[in-house]
Amino acid sequence: MGLLTRIATGALALSLAGCVTGGYGTAVEYRPHVEPKIPLSLPANAPPIAQQFMPFTPDGELGHRGIDVAAVTGTPVLAAAPGVVTISLYEPMYGNRVVIEHGKDSAGRRVQTLYFHLDDRMVEVGDTVARGQQIGTLGASGLLSSYPHLHFEYHRETAPGARRRGGTNYWQGMAQEDPNHNWAAGPGRITCYTGQPAQRDRITYPVACR
Numbered sequence: 011m012g013l014l015t016r017i018a019t020g021a022l023a024l025s026l027a028g029c030v031t032g033g034y035g036t037a038v039e040y041r042p043h044v045e046p047k048i049p050l051s052l053p054a055n056a057p058p059i060a061q062q063f064m065p066f067t068p069d070g071e072l073g074h075r076g077i078d079v080a081a082v083t084g085t086p087v088l089a090a091a092p093g094v095v096t097i098s099l100y101e102p103m104y105g106n107r108v109v110i111e112h113g114k115d116s117a118g119r120r121v122q123t124l125y126f127h128l129d130d131r132m133v134e135v136g137d138t139v140a141r142g143q144q145i146g147t148l149g150a151s152g153l154l155s156s157y158p159h160l161h162f163e164y165h166r167e168t169a170p171g172a173r174r175r176g177g178t179n180y181w182q183g184m185a186q187e188d189p190n191h192n193w194a195a196g197p198g199r200i201t202c203y204t205g206q207p208a209q210r211d212r213i214t215y216p217v218a219c220r
């Protein structure tokens with residue numbers, strides 16, 4: 011509860027700070043105090059990144075621990091890697107949410123990706139999903155969303171076996187990483203899904219490119 015409240019507070023502060031949305035193939039800058047700033051290349055057909063990863067605010071509060079991808083409501087949201095759906099639910103703050111577990115990385119640490127503010131969910135808990143499979147549609151569901159976007163997070167265990175299951179505390183023992191570290195083509199190289207194979211812990215863009 012405490013962590014969720016802090017996450018919610020950080021996200022709310024950011025939404026009040028306003029959002030900047032560019033066109034396809036563009037990404038907003040990292041906030042000045044955030045390091046490292048990963049140099050990004052977006053394919054021209056990729057929906058824009060409207061907000062970057064920011065682990066803490068300049069005041070040391072919990073920041074924005076994912077990326078926001080902006081597109082029109084109804085745009086397909088795609089599984090960023092193959093895995094199994096562990097959460098598919100609606101709650102008032104983040105709206106429709108899906109969590110996919112991708113198994114373990116080469117160091118034995120579990121990896122999961124999280125998708126928030128969906129307009130519609132198309133998968134249920136226990137479903138096996140392929141990379142690039144549509145899991146829902148982009149939207150603005152939940153009180154923390156003021157415009158249509160996908161809030162996307164990448165979580166990795168802090169050490170093998172660190173994750174604790176139980177209740178809704180599925181993030182315990184997991185670290186939220188900048189998704190831009192983990193694209194299939196390499197750090198900062200945003201990779202639209204085109205059917206290409208990739209390591210299970212490497213992600214393709216979670217919103218359909220056009």
Ligand SMILES: [Zn+2]
Pocket residue numbers: 061074076077078160161162
């Ligand atoms: Zn966000």
